[in-house]
Amino acid sequence: MRTLLYRLFSFTRTRGFDAAGGGRRWEGQRTVDELNTAILAGATTAARRAGWYSRNNPWVAAAVDSLVGNVVGAGIKPQSTHRDRAVRERLQVLWLRWTDHADPSGLADFYGLQAMAVRAMVEGGESFARLRVVPDAMFVPLHIDLLDRDQVPLDLHRDIGGGARVRAGIEFNGAGQRTAYWVMRDRPGDPLTSLRLEPLRLPATDCLHLFKPLAAGQLRGITWLAPVLLRILVTLLEANSGNGPTLSDTKALFHVDHGNKAASGAVISDATLSAARLALRTQKGIDGRIIRVTPKNLLVPPALETVAEKWLATIAPATAADVNPFSGAMSLVVEPRLSSATRWYVTADPGEINGLEFAYLSGNEGPQVESRSGWDVDGVEIRVILDFGAGFIDHRGWFQNVGA
Structure with a gap:
């Protein structure tokens, strides 16, 4: 009866959002997992990668510096609102004395600690600090341990x-x-760490946890260095139905005439890897002569990770027939943003030949930060402009197999 009433009065549930629909256009599209699940699974790896890029890539470092500078500036400085002027002045004197000694290690003052905490949040997604009362402190008995x-x-x-x-x-x-x-007690990986591995329990009132909440119930933070740059590069790679962007010769990046695309799709095997390696090794320059192109990376989507690991694994064969010719020959790169579950690539050493390049507008490397005093709001308006682009400048360092 209930089902009949629902049908009679049009109570049937229908999807009112295209994004909730089905069909071929949504095949292979990813959805967001529960946030804490994603954080527990990958936040540490993402934070370490972000830290590496912020220290080794000058543009990422510039972006982090700009973010920290705009959040903290010269330091967030409190002001006493006590009604007694003498008390306000005394508090200000004590405050200024304490700021120079807030860091027990002496590496920074209180404002430097602010910058370090924000930098850690940007790079790693979060930062922690311990408020520690020190009775024998010179001025104010409080230290902040990052x-x-x-x-x-x-x-x-x-x-x-x-x-x-x-x-x-x-x-x-x-x-x-x-x-x-x-x-x-110590940072993991510190060679001088103590042998006591059991963590200490610190009351929440003695701790500060700095991170950007994105959802209710979020436990830990996520690095601010979101993968927007990688997404741009993947979009470029998959343009023209997976054949890549059109180059100056009016042909797609992956084209039979370029000698960098398998004639037919096939799974990863010794035969298909050999064909990919041979195609790169026999690439010719503009003068028609063979050039040096060394295969270095095997790029695959997550669906092919296990298969790829098998073909690149190091084994101890009992007979010559069991030798894996690709053992240690290439590095495996797994890119979760690749939309195809079967398409795979072999790429050359970028130190030998240029292929996919990423660049900024000349003279405006890194984020350009502008600010002005707010007119409609009581504050400061800040905008960040980032002019960048990516493109393939040569087809000879990339090979594609659409897979099967």
Whole structure:
């Protein structure tokens, strides 16, 4: 009866959003997992990669510097609002004395600690600090110890009774309130670390956790260096139905005339890898002569990761017939943004030949930050302009097989 009534009065549920539809156009499209699941699975790896780029790529470093500079500037400075002027002046004197000694290591003053904390949040997604009372301090008995994100173990989970539990290194009571942080004494990987591996329990009132919440119930932070640049490069690679952008010779990047596309799609095997390697090794320059192109990377989507690992694995064969000719010959690169689950690539050493390049507008390398005093709002308006582009400048360093 209920079903009949629903049909009679048009209570049937239909999808009102194209993004919730089905069909071939949505095949292979990814969806967002529960945020904490994604953080627990990949936040540490993403943070370490972001840290590497922020220290080794000058443009990423410039972007991080700009973000930190605009968030912190010369330092966020509080002002006392006490009604007694003498008290305000005394508090200001104490404050200025303390700021120079806030960092027990002496590396920075209070404003420098702010910049370091924000930088850690941008790069790693979050930063932690411990407020530590020091009775024998010279001025104000308070020190601020900045903690590495890895000192709060992301994989620490336990039930501690009474409805309380530890999730990702953070202790919650039965009401879901943060009550403590479990902190390692030293940074993981420190060669001079102590042998005491059990984390300390620090009350939440003594800790600061700085991160950008993106969803309700979020446990830990995510690096701000979102993969927008990689997405641009992947979009370029997959243009023209997967054949890549059109080059100056009016042909797509991957074209039979370029000798960098398999005649027919096939799975990864010794035969197809040999064909890809041969195609790169026999590429010719503009003068028609063979040039040096060394295959270096095997680029695959996640669906082909296991298969690719098998063909690149190092084994100890018992007979000559069991030798893996590609053992250690190439590095595996897995790119989750690739839309095809079967298409794979072999790329050359970029130190030998140019292929895919990323560049900024000349004279405007890195983010350009502009600001002005707000007119409609009581504050400062800030905008960041980033002019950049990517393109393939040569087809000879890339080979594609559409797979099967």
